Amino acid sequence: MSTFSGLSTALSSLIAQRQALDVSGQNIANANTAGYTRQRADLTSVQALSAPSMFSAQSGTGNGTRVSGITRMGDSFLDTRLRAATSTASFQSARADSLGRLQSTISEPSETSVSAQLQTFWAGWHDVANQPSDQAARQVLLGDAEALVTQISGGYRAVESQWSQMRTETQTLATEVNTTAKAVAQLNEHIRSIQVSGGTPNELVDQRSELITKLSGLVGASAREREDGTVDVMVGGNALVRGVKANEIAVTGSFTMSGAIDLTAPVGLTWAATGTALWLDSGTLASHLADLAPDGSLAAAIGSWNAVATSLATTVNAAHRAGNSLETPPVTGRDFFTFAPGSTPPALGLSVALKDHPEQVAAATPGKGGLDGSNADAIAGLVDAPGGPDRVWRDFVVDLGVRTHAADQRAAVMESARSTAENLQLSSASVDLDEESVNMLAFQRAYEGAARVLTTMDEMLDTLINRTGTVGR
């Protein structure tokens, strides 16, 4: 026990409290930094030298304190939970988003929708039935038919443009995944080297954790920590990042909807290096791929538009062929609608065959006189025909409505689960200003106390050095 050891004990406290105050300062500085995890200076008491020997001069008092490390107060289990919730929530929200976008293209129920245009078309047939000799009524009917055809092809085009937009987004998302994975690999490398040299890479770990959470939102990635401080990021059972190496993913398949939906070149995801297919089950990218697939929601919408076009042409043509036109002599057996030759989709290839020939509209039933309108009346009655365009369209709209509604609800539920997980994670990781204030106060008081110990010792030594041996002076 030396004379000055008490001084060094007080000094150790001064140093340690200042370091702890620095950590509090860092916490407060990052109170609003996204992804920052609060830190603590771990103070450890320094034990006295205790060499077990016979003449050991041991007083038993310790030698002060020291900062043994700076701990990152994160909880890796809560991080994992947040990532799992994020990947599901992103998937469902992307799903709901895409269905909502699809739904906005059909503008039902309204006065400008396809069903309203179909009603106008049937009403046109009634007017022709009432006035078979009136060219104006026939022209109006042909105009309504043209408008209907345009609306159907417009609807098809809208789905097609949504498809190519999503295809581009998919490409962008894949690039984002690759960049993020590369960043995670680099951070792994930095963190490993800092740890090897005995430093604390807490801020880099925060950054990495933030990036991994982003990856789970994109591709449903999960993380696996390794002993050397690096983290492996797994996607679909394979490593997207292993140690300091990132594996790239690539989007394959056609850039046009027609190519992707007829199964010649469906859109898919592969590992860029090996070309092996990669199957995702959660994350935004998984939702996009599901929508782009030949059995996805966009393909279903395309199918419905085609079905409406086909059903319209088939039902109207079958009835129209039975009628007589207004020409002399009357002609029977003509089609009202026609499809473009070749492999054009029905919704796009549909056109009005009698476009410039109103007199060819077959309003009359053969044998009932030239100005008969009963065939037109029969066609107008197709509004309720089973398998007719109105039914097909209504089924599609209701089905889409139900699926969008369900997707919205699922997305809301998953979002609340994600927000709960995030709240839990934040409650352990975020900075509490009150707590830091109290800590600051505690460190300040401890610093003051240590300074007082120093002063006291100084005074004692002063007494010893300057005032001893001056008796009677």
Place this chain on the structure above:
Amino acid sequence: MINRVTHQTVQRSTLANLQVSLGKMSDLQSRMSSGKVITKPSDDPAGTAKAMQLRSDKRSADQFSRNAADGQAWLTTVDTALQASVTALRSARDLTVQGANSGALNPTAREGIAVAIDGVRDAMLQQANTTHLGRPVFAGTTDQGVAFSVTPPVAPATTPTYTWTGTAGASVERRVSRDSTIRVDSDGAAVFGQGGTSVFALLDTISSALRSGADVSGYLTDIDGHLTTMLGGLASVGTRTNQVTTAQSAIGSTVVDLRSELSSVEDIDMAQTIVELQMQEVAYKGALGATQRVLQPSLMDFLR
């Protein structure tokens, strides 16, 4: 597990709650301003299906109403023409009775009566060829412009031939509901007869008999026969006019029903929405007030 509460978690949850509250406000607000509960299918898929069906039904009912109005016009035309024809035929009968009084008439007087009967025949022919919007109402589906075409006599015949241009069994129908149609023309062949048995041919025969000095009293029975047929046709037109009127009023009330049903599916309940909006506003203000109390204080304010 008791959660640790920090300023950041409070801030987050407050923001999230405010967002939810404001979202509900904006939802109610958009409902109020648009007046519709369903603006897209996912708002209420079942309601959407119903609304689409109701809209379709309403459009059909509107069209049926147009059809009925058109039918009404046809039937009025037919009715007027038949009334005029009956009056004309009655005057022809009077003239025939006059002409049958053979002993008291000299050839000049008989010629005068014959000319008058010819005039009646022309008037009736004109009524029989009445058109509505360019179409003869007594031969609805013909494309020849007249219901009865007159072929001048070819020797040795002295009277012209009257041919009905319509098609037997064909009729002009107006659809007034999904399953029923009403005939709005009249079968000229039945009402006026055709060819040699037509009322025109009969009048020709009477006038030439008068000119030749023969007794015409025997034709009165034939005239009465035609008169009965015409009155029968008139009664049938009356019945059908009645049908159209009934159908029109039925369609009118159907449209009103459909409209109110559609409104109950699609439109908002104003009072309910206003109350909900106000409740939501109170909730939002409350949330804002709570935010002010929770987010402002910190230990910093109390440490000196």
